[in-house]
Amino acid sequence: MSTEEIDPLLTKPRFPTSKLDFCVPEKKIKHFEDVKKWEDSEAYQEYLGFIIHIGDRIKNKKISQVDSPGKAVQVCINILQILSEWVDEIPLEEQSQRFGNKAFRIWCSRVKERSQELFGCLIPLESARNEVVLYFNHSFGDETRIDYGTGHEMAFVQFLCSLFRIGVFGDSDKEFVGLKLFQKYMDLCRKIQRHYMLEPAGSQGVWSLDDYQFVAFIWGAAQLIGNRVVKPKAISNYELAEAVADDYHFFACIHYISQVKTGPFAEHSNQLWNISAVPNWEKINSGLIKMYKAEVLSKFP
Secondary structure (H helix, E strand, O other), rough: OOOOHOOOOOOOOOOOOOOOOOOOOOOOOOHHHHHHHOOOOOHHHHHHHHHHHHHOOOOOOOHOOOOOOHHHHHHHHHHHHHHHHHHOOOOOOOOOOOOOOHHHHHHHHHHHHHHHHHHHOOOOOOOHHHHHHHHHHOOOOOOOOOOHHHHHHHHHHHHHHHHHHOOOOOOHHHHHHHHHHHHHHHHHHHHHHOOOEEEEEOHHHHHHHOOOHHHHHHHHHHHHHOOOOOOOHOOOOHHHHHHHHHOOHHHHHHHHHHHHHHOOOHHOOHHHHOOOOOOOOOHHHHHHHHHHHHHOOOOOO
């Protein structure tokens, strides 16, 4: 898919840019004392509120149940497809080390070089595009360390939040964004992780949910609230995970774990094993949000 195929999908979006101030994001949390400022900020509340709100909108919904995407959402899907094709186009580099293929840096450079062009029709105002695109560019991993972690996932969620904030996405897009568009992002991230052998960024090993994601589990648990068939005790059931992975974020994560990890589930995924004893998905969802706040949003460094 070429960039020329994106433009016809979208008419010029309408959003209240005159009431918004844009700036290129920069690192503000440089010292432990800055964490409290972040927790008290409007940005923190907006970001966490966005995660909770999207979770509410996708409760008891399968990914396959969403309607056709709006034009702006379809543009984002097409852009992710272009990035996926670049993974296929850029050959791996021959190197002695197993992890962290340096070809990933070439892929990241292309994303940064082309992202302004890719999002030109979606976000025509340059100042808005400069801010939003930076979140997108940081959504797939660190090109220096050649790794991926919850901070990169957070960048993509903030990218989605920003598109709602400036009116590119509307209320009717929320279910599709939380289900299908996020699934497309996860598919691309997993492809990148396996192809370029990205290392986990700041992994806590068996004491984390998995080596890469967190919001995927929060939204995945939200999807399963009210589901009378799939119970939490099935979390370690790899056969079930494979069968329902296309419909549920949570079990897509479990299915991916089954492909990249070996050994007893209780040993390599201890937190998830413990979660399987929780009686219902609502408690799992609320518990994961609390854990996300403590282990991701409030962690320093």
